[in-house]
Amino acid sequence: MEQKLKAELWDKMHYLFRDFNDRMVHLELHYDYEINIEALKTVLICFFEKAPVMHSSFVDNKISPYWSVKPYNIDDVLTVSRPENLQAAIDEFLTQYIPPESDLQMKVAVFFYEGKTALCIVENHMCMDGGDFKYFISAFCKNYNDYVEKGIVPTNFKHGSRSYEEIYGDFSKGEEEMARNLFKNVSSKDDHRFPLTEKSDSDRSFIAKRKLPEDSLSKMKKTGKELNATVNDVLTAFYFYSLYELAGYDLKDSVTISCAIDLRRHLDSADDLGITNHTAFMQCNIPERGRDIFETLRYVVNSSNKFKSDKFMGLYGLPLLNFGYNILPHAASEEVIKIGYNNPLLAMSNIGILNHEALALEGHEPFDGFMTGAVKYKPFVLLSVTTMRSEITLSMCVKGNDEDKKTVERFLDLFEKNLETLIG
Amino acid sequence: MANYIDYVNESLGSMKETKSLYLFKQKTIEQMTKRANELVSKGIKDENVISQIIIEEYPDLVERYGREVGAKHAKNKKIKATKTVVLGSLTYALLLVFAYLALSFKTLMWGKTWILLVGGFVLPVAIAMLAGVFKSKKESTLSSAASRVMLAGSIMLIATVLFLCLLLFTSVSNSWLVFLGAVVAVLVADAAFAAITKQKLSLVTYLLYIPAIAVLVYVILGLSGLLAWHPGWMVIVAAAIVDIVIIMLKVGKGKTDSEEEEWSKN
Known part of the structure; x- marks a missing residue:
């Protein structure tokens, strides 16, 4: 008998985003030893059994979509190899696309090279966001270690409700009532674009990555403190400033970048919830570029405060989305929501810290790694930021051509250059 | 694969050995073995892991057994009740037909005695529908939309029997007005249901129903000759005024609530 899982609000929203991005979230970690494949398989299966959405197929029923739980074998999830060209293998793996109708919503690859391991994971954003993906990988590492070192069965993985309504869980009755009446549409209305070429059939997905100089984080913190700005504010300011220069916007233009925020900030703890999405965007707007990067930063701080x-x-907007999905059959709801929802052309997601201690396997901490968001279809872009071992990695995943790749690299060059200006 | 079997035996070890407990254990172990095979097919080789996963999926076997026994009793009770209802209905139907035939042969009023059949079959259905509405409200087994439809349906069935009785046994000329009256009764009953069950948008229901009821009452009383058309139309104006008063009271209450909330916040 078919086992069905409910398609939650955010599942449906990320499915709607299929026109804007490929819905994949990517992770790459490097360890200086060869990990135990059998243990890895066992842990993965245990996690898949706790979170059946990971091995479910999304059924786009026009009235009411749902997940259909499917049987699987771990060998369909995991690929293990010793590639001749490591970087090409990693790029090919990470830029793959998992269709929502697929029986599996996560793929894992282990590439062995020179006595080391590159662990790569790609998963469907419909299942979980960056916040829960960070939880996933930390829980994976903990369970792996407990299993390999102490023989503890690796079933310590959170499971619970995936509903968006859980986000109201720690509000008082009055606050919850107010939050459930926030019907305002807060999607971005800015037309400023990243200067990419027009869409073409020859476009291919690529991930552009840049690691900032080692001491960048500490310098950003120091500078931020002096200027009453957070590291996130500083990064956003660099994004704005570099973009004005790259795209040639009029310096007097007001530009908006949509910044991803983790809604779990409204919860005391998310430990008893299922893996899911609880991410929304807030619009960071500056009225003009400003005379210099310092003024841009001041505008960013004002906006974020x-x-x-x-x-x-x-x-804001969650009750409106929920209303939109509940009043009509799914196919009709999607069309209605598309009318009101503006997908941001410029976006940023500071995924945060990848804790190298929590990600250690059998005492081996990862010596390199990053996480990044979905491959965006032109003209949309998303700058992802992760930090590991106090090193910041910027990444942008785009489906484009060689010229677009050069444009993104040029943007990252400008970012580094502006970094020097602000923090020295 | 002994671990989960030991778990089953240990968990239920303190319970009195009965046939149903034995069958429950057998069924549970069968399900667990099937699950174990499934996990093996997925790629797990470690038997301890398989056992642990299965054990975690079957917490508190004593409670599980209790629920299964309870469900079995409830099912048997339901089967018994269904049998009683079916037999009872058949008996009732036969007795009703017998009564109709007996009355018809005795009085030879075949043109009127059929009402016994119609009333005898339709009224119990209407009563059963009403009973279903009250039961479903208590047990939340039906959606409110389905309950409201059943409520309306039962009232219309009763109205139909009433109309037929008036037609057969009285010389009331406008007996068809019973149906307009039934519509009024449906609207009143629906509004009452919305109020009792605290439906969302029940205020909108009242605001729509009040003028509709007023119009129907005006027409019924007018056609019956109980109310002059003029100035009887004022009933409709009065209904509109009632609507406005309700809106004003609601708005006033809303303002008071938010002021109180503001006050208590400060």
């Missing part, structure tokens, strides 16, 4: 002071940050 405005939405940080809002108790219900990120919760």
